[in-house]
Amino acid sequence: MLILVINCGSSSAKYQLFDIKKNKSVAKGIVEKIGEKGAVCKDHYQAIGIIRDRLLRDRKKILKDINELKGIGHRVVHGGEEFNKAVFIDKKVLRSIESASELAPLHNPPSLAGIKACKRYFSGIPQVAVFDTAFHQTMPAHSYIYGIPFDFYKKYKIRRYGFHGTSHWFVAGEAARILKKPLRKLKIITVHLGNGCSMTAVLKGKSVDTSMGFTPLEGLIMGTRSGDIDPAIVTFLMEKNKLSAEKVAEILNKKSGLLGISGLSNDMRDIICGMKKGNKRAKLAFDIFVYKIKKYIGAYQAVMGGADAVVLTGGIGENVPVLKNRLSNELRSALGAKTKFMIVPTNEELLIARDTYGLIK
Ligand code: ADP
Numbered sequence: 378m379l380i381l382v383i384n385c386g387s388s389s390a391k392y393q394l395f396d397i398k399k400n401k402s403v404a405k406g407i408v409e410k411i412g413e414k415g416a417v418c419k420d421h422y423q424a425i426g427i428i429r430d431r432l433l434r435d436r437k438k439i440l441k442d443i444n445e446l447k448g449i450g451h452r453v454v455h456g457g458e459e460f461n462k463a464v465f466i467d468k469k470v471l472r473s474i475e476s477a478s479e480l481a482p483l484h485n486p487p488s489l490a491g492i493k494a495c496k497r498y499f500s501g502i503p504q505v506a507v508f509d510t511a512f513h514q515t516m517p518a519h520s521y522i523y524g525i526p527f528d529f530y531k532k533y534k535i536r537r538y539g540f541h542g543t544s545h546w547f548v549a550g551e552a553a554r555i556l557k558k559p560l561r562k563l564k565i566i567t568v569h570l571g572n573g574c575s576m577t578a579v580l581k582g583k584s585v586d587t588s589m590g591f592t593p594l595e596g597l598i599m600g601t602r603s604g605d606i607d608p609a610i611v612t613f614l615m616e617k618n619k620l621s622a623e624k625v626a627e628i629l630n631k632k633s634g635l636l637g638i639s640g641l642s643n644d645m646r647d648i649i650c651g652m653k654k655g656n657k658r659a660k661l662a663f664d665i666f667v668y669k670i671k672k673y674i675g676a677y678q679a680v681m682g683g684a685d686a687v688v689l690t691g692g693i694g695e696n697v698p699v700l701k702n703r704l705s706n707e708l709r710s711a712l713g714a715k716t717k718f719m720i721v722p723t724n725e726e727l728l729i730a731r732d733t734y735g736l737i738k
Pocket of ligand 1: 692
């Protein structure tokens with residue numbers, strides 16, 4: 378049974394085809410630089426057309442006819458407060474994703490474009506939306522309400538939403554499987570470290586707190602994002618350097634984090650290489666990166682009254698063993714011997730395919 382997973386980002390469309398009964402990826406690829414100079418296509422609509430053609434022309438002939446597809450699962454970044462699980466996409470769901478675009482102006486419009494294109498290119502195939510925010514909808518109000526006038530929550534829905542939910546949920550489940558215990562009996566801290574980085578306190582299988590907030594800017598130090606800062610820095614910079622709101626947002630999202638501190642790169646491989654060559658700012662960036670994770674582990678351990686496991690995942694979490702060793706050594710006395718430090722590869726696409734199949738079944 379074939380399920381297609383589509384993940385549309387601002388300038389790319391990734392796809393992966395799963396034989397879901399075998400839990401196996403059978404084809405995957407990416408259409409990149411959408412809309413950029415010299416690109417193969419001008420928008421996401423064309424990109425989905427290219428994906429359909431590639432799948433049908435693949436020489437392995439896994440997909441001979443689009444009707445062999447049993448469903449299409451779309452990664453959608455923001456589901457607002459409306460969605461706490463995957464849903465079939467109908468007109469009402471489309472409208473809700475559209476209205477959540479206000480909260481995720483960079484992320485939701487490409488997903489919507491991908492969904493609309495799939496309706497045309499894969500006409501008649503059931504489509505499902507899987508939201509990055511859905512897993513975090515179990516957070517209690519004391520985790521998600523900010524200390525600002527409550528009216529801003531009521532009027533504009535300003536609150537913590539959290540992201541990377543599919544990944545946190547997937548690796549928490551995998552960790553439980555490895556530990557041979559049901560999730561409902563575990564306290565797990567999941568640490569997703571990719572280009573974007575976030576952590577979640579998973580208590581009895583439910584997200585009770587997470588480090589990304591109203592947007593993916595809050596929390597840990599990331600490749601180019603600042604993570605937590607004193608909000609007064611924003612107004613200070615605007616006044617001091619006469620910067621516009623847009624410019625400050627650009628600095629915090631694109632010029633901060635590992636890149637901003639090191640002045641070298643947003644890529645962890647370059648930071649590690651820089652450290653090995655004695656670059657002091659690369660070492661400072663790495664130290665701050667680790668320190669922030671440590672602080673959140675401490676906070677989430679306190680929130681859950683302990684932690685059975687700290688689970689590292691994402692490009693950095695999976696490939697930098699020194700990070701795991703350092704965290705487990707430095708936190709051993711604070712956490713005690715019971716807490717396991719684990720590396721678990723994430724597979725958001727597989728989970729999206731499973732959720733899609735779950736609904737279709
Ligand atoms: P995304 O969030 O875009 O899915 P990834 O999960 O692929 O990103 O993570 C990208 C990050 O992982 C980059 O900082 C990259 O340097 C880091 N990374 C990937 N492979 C390695 C490696 N072998 N060693 C160190 N860092 C790595």
